[in-house]
Amino acid sequence: MSTFRLITKELRHRVLNFLLGLLAISAAVALFIALLTMGRASEREAVRLMRDMGFNLRILPRDTEMEDFWATDFAANEMPEEYVYRLASEPGLAVNHLVATLQKKVTWRDRQVLMTGILPEVQPPGMPKSPMGFTIEPGTVYVGYELARGLGLSSSDEIELFGKRFTIARCLAESGSKDDIRIYGHLHDIQQVLGKPGKINEIKALHCLCNGGDLATLRDNLARSFPDTQVVEFRSIALARAETRRMVEKYAAFIMPAVMVVCAAWVGVLAMINVRERRHEIGIMRALGFGSGRIASLFLGKAVLIGILGAGVGFAVGTGLALRFGPGIFKVTAQGISPLYGLLWWSVIAAPAFAALASFLPTVVAVTQDPAVTLIEE
């Protein structure tokens, strides 16, 4: 009779032991799946929200007077343009979509103008992303609504800015903000116009929450690598949600190992009870010529089978829990949570391995138990 058939027959005979084992494995898998499914959904939601709201980090020269900065909305001091490239290639910084800018308020044609040079987005190596903002070609400018309207400018017009000629690529729609008095140009053009080659006064960036980056860590890393910079972060609903997620992850970091230990002990105790209950069977198997490998395979095979079934049940229950309770806990839209089928395959590998590991000691006991003792004890 095959080992598998012996296992399934024994499972059907000792249903309670089987169900209790299945419950333990299913509970552990369900908890994992629920937390991971909700966590991933929350992460996606936070990333989406942050992308939707745009840049959330502003990296400024360290000696920037923040009072002036908030009054004017740009830093009076400058830093080297190369910082943006160094920042992009700095390992371990959870930032992307880096945009170096140089801004200065000037008077042009008797009007207050915010000259704004923008460098095309720089991405960390190996993380190509579609740009969040616009890219301005050298030799062209975008003109804010108020300026264009007041000066009667329109697209394709040629203008001269402090001795350098530009073509207006776009006249921007009304924004109801300072942007209406801006002239945007390529960073290198504006640096030349303002007489500040190689200088910038701000790097805008998107603080990535997906890699577990937090602001304190980012600030520490920046202070170490770029001591003459400082970071300002926009608080946002995305951050609030990320904090909720981190809080849940923190609790999960405690709960998961505890659940794992309890479930492993549970499965181990059940396996030990099973070994104890079957000691005469083991003895007679020995007498019938079953080797240690065959006897071990009966117990480990049973654990693996329970693990596989537990993985399936746990995945279904965990996904169900995530769909049911995820939106409430993580403030994620219900549509944002979807089953992570990839985790099913991981569960099918990990849960049997976990169950087999938990049953290892009882299996050793089964294999090493003296058959003579059990066969003589009548």
Add this chain to the structure above:
Amino acid sequence: MVQLEGVSEIYRGQRGEVRALDDVSLAIREGEFVAAQGPSGSGKSTLLLTIGGMVHPTKGRVLVDGKDIYAMSGSDRAKFRAENVGFVFQMFHLMPYLTVIENVVLASRGRTKAAALTEAETLLERFGLSSRVRHKPGELSTGERQRTALARALLNRPKLLLADEPTGNLDPENSAIVMGYLSQFHQQGGTVIVVSHETIAAEYAQRVIKLREGRIVTPS
């Protein structure tokens, strides 16, 4: 067939050393029917399991068909046991989740599944269990259970049948039936060693060995 040379089996328990077998030397010829008798704790079961390759003696050698079975590796001894030795126990030790026929074929070695089933059906018919083939042990009488265990022990046509108190749980009628089957096996050329504290085994045996405190006191 079976030869024990100065075999001792010493357990170290909480109350000190227990000599289950104490310098036992014994020879059993092929085709012999031997009964070992003695009070509880005299070492009868240990003797049987030692001969069957289940208890590694502390001292001495056990030769079966001229082979030192404890010089073999564990897996070789298990194979040797499966092919040459049949066991019958007082408590039957049937798998409760297998049917009668599944219990019998569980021991099958070196034949196809179909051949094993045919052989098992023949044995069960011989032992009057044809109507019980698909029953579980829990649905059988004690006599039927012991006959099932006997069929299991005989499936691989062993040369040596070791029975530990095979009638210990049976009424006189079933005891006689089981002993009759053991006797039949012996008459067909098999070697039988039965340990029992009951007198019925001695009625069928050619030779009775008496044990006391791990020593053979009256080999006949």
